[in-house]
Amino acid sequence: MNxxxxxxxxxxxxxxxxxxxxxxxxxxxxxxxAYNGFGMGLATAFVLLMSNLVVSLIKNFIPNKVRIPSFIxxxxxxxxxxxxxxxxxxxxxxxxxxxxxxxxVVNCLVLGRSEAFASKNDTFSAVTDxxxxxxxxxxxLTALGAxxxxxxxxxxxxxxxVEGDGMLVFxxxxxxxxxxxxxxxxxLKIIGER
Amino acid sequence: xxxxFIIIGAIFVNNIVLAQFLGxxxxxxxxxxxxxxxxxxxxxxxxMTLATIVTYLIFNFILIPLDITYLQTxxxxxxxxxxxxxxxxxxxxxxxxxxxxxxxxxxxxTTNCAILGVAILTVQNEYNLLQGxxxxxxxxxxxxxxxxxxxGIREQLDLVDVPKGMKGAPAALVVAGIMALAFMGFAGLx
Numbered sequence: 001m002n003x004x005x006x007x008x009x010x011x012x013x014x015x016x017x018x019x020x021x022x023x024x025x026x027x028x029x030x031x032x033x034a035y036n037g038f039g040m041g042l043a044t045a046f047v048l049l050m051s052n053l054v055v056s057l058i059k060n061f062i063p064n065k066v067r068i069p070s071f072i073x074x075x076x077x078x079x080x081x082x083x084x085x086x087x088x089x090x091x092x093x094x095x096x097x098x099x100x101x102x103x104x105v106v107n108c109l110v111l112g113r114s115e116a117f118a119s120k121n122d123t124f125s126a127v128t129d130x131x132x133x134x135x136x137x138x139x140x141l142t143a144l145g146a147x148x149x150x151x152x153x154x155x156x157x158x159x160x161x162v163e164g165d166g167m168l169v170f171x172x173x174x175x176x177x178x179x180x181x182x183x184x185x186x187x188l189k190i191i192g193e194r
Numbered sequence: 195x196x197x198x199f200i201i202i203g204a205i206f207v208n209n210i211v212l213a214q215f216l217g218x219x220x221x222x223x224x225x226x227x228x229x230x231x232x233x234x235x236x237x238x239x240x241x242m243t244l245a246t247i248v249t250y251l252i253f254n255f256i257l258i259p260l261d262i263t264y265l266q267t268x269x270x271x272x273x274x275x276x277x278x279x280x281x282x283x284x285x286x287x288x289x290x291x292x293x294x295x296x297x298x299x300x301x302x303x304t305t306n307c308a309i310l311g312v313a314i315l316t317v318q319n320e321y322n323l324l325q326g327x328x329x330x331x332x333x334x335x336x337x338x339x340x341x342x343x344x345x346g347i348r349e350q351l352d353l354v355d356v357p358k359g360m361k362g363a364p365a366a367l368v369v370a371g372i373m374a375l376a377f378m379g380f381a382g383l384x
Contacts, residue, residue: 021222021363022219023219024215024218024219025216025219025307026215028215029215029216068304069272069275069276072271072272072275072304073268073272076267076271076272079267080265080267099216099314099318102266102267102310102314103216103307103314105267105310106271106306106307106309106310107305107307108219108305111305169375173215173374173377173378174372174374174375174378175371176215176371177367177371177374178367178368178371178372179371180367181364181365181370181371182364182368184367185359185360185364188359188364
């Protein structure tokens with residue numbers, strides 16, 4: 001498949017968050033600020049890219065019956081790497097993301113791309129797909145994080161631009177659902193699905 | 195008393211779906227009908243309790259003595275995946291009726307982050323085995339409460355004239371937000 005098409009599909013046409021609605025737990029859970037959303041997006045993108053690469057490289061050696069457990073072990077190994085590296089070098093971000101770092105293992109987006117794409121395509125396409133889906137995911141998380149930070153604490157990436165406390169509801173749990181709902185509607189309208 | 199705090203905390207105050215954001219995929223995905231969401235919550239309760247017991251034993255009797263707790267994520271997900279498979283095979287043989295009811299939901303359990311999340315939280319909160327079991331059951335009840343209420347609302351939502359741009363997922367997410375707002379009323383209860 002055309003590489004440009006794969007990239008456009010990952011970021012826009014089949015955006016993992018807004019169109020496919022996959023891996024929503026971290027999307028809602030960590031996006032209290034744009035920085036947290038961006039960090040979580042990059043961590044997931046790394047796991048996605050590496051697991052797509054490894055799965056596409058060894059797809060011919062994995063017996064069909066045990067492919068799902070094998071994919072999970074591959075993904076879990078990269079998640080452990082991310083977990084240890086982040087704990088060592090970015091302890092603040094690690095604390096903020098908390099439980100959602102080990103939970104990248106059960107992010108249906110990562111397993112879904114291994115199963116649906118990487119195990120059926122050549123390595124270069126699989127890497128492109130991992131990169132594109134990872135970018136789409138990161139952009140969605142950053143967008144939702146920015147929206148919640150702007151409305152909830154009147155700041156963006158930690159720089160406050162208006163005095164005051166903001167609308168607290170957008171930092172708390174309900175704001176995540178409501179913000180994602182409206183962002184999804186806007187995104188679908190812009191790409192012409194509605 | 196301590197157990198009552200765990201139960202009320204897990205069901206209402208820190209509801210697993212609406213406050214902790216775990217298990218959102220089944221919450222959005224299989225909440226179209228009340229009957230399927232009841233089946234889903236049954237399956238979640240079954241697997242969550244079993245998985246918490248097994249992972250607790252593994253953590254305390256294998257990972258800690260061997261000093262390999264960094265393998266927590268890998269070992270937990272493998273155990274949960276094989277546990278789900280095993281439960282499926284056993285149920286098929288022992289209780290075909292229950293298998294029929296839970297059948298399609300069981301394979302989805304492996305990638306349900308609520309299961310892995312509760313198993314990890316049990317370790318993080320330093321619960322003992324009995325507290326862990328109570329915690330798992332209470333969280334499963336919280337999941338059931340949230341998804342069954344949500345399914346009821348979504349059945350009504352289908353009959354309402356929603357603006358074109360908000361139809362489907364966006365409207366459902368906003369409804370979930372309003373539910374989360376309602377659950378915030380329980381904050382500070384324990």
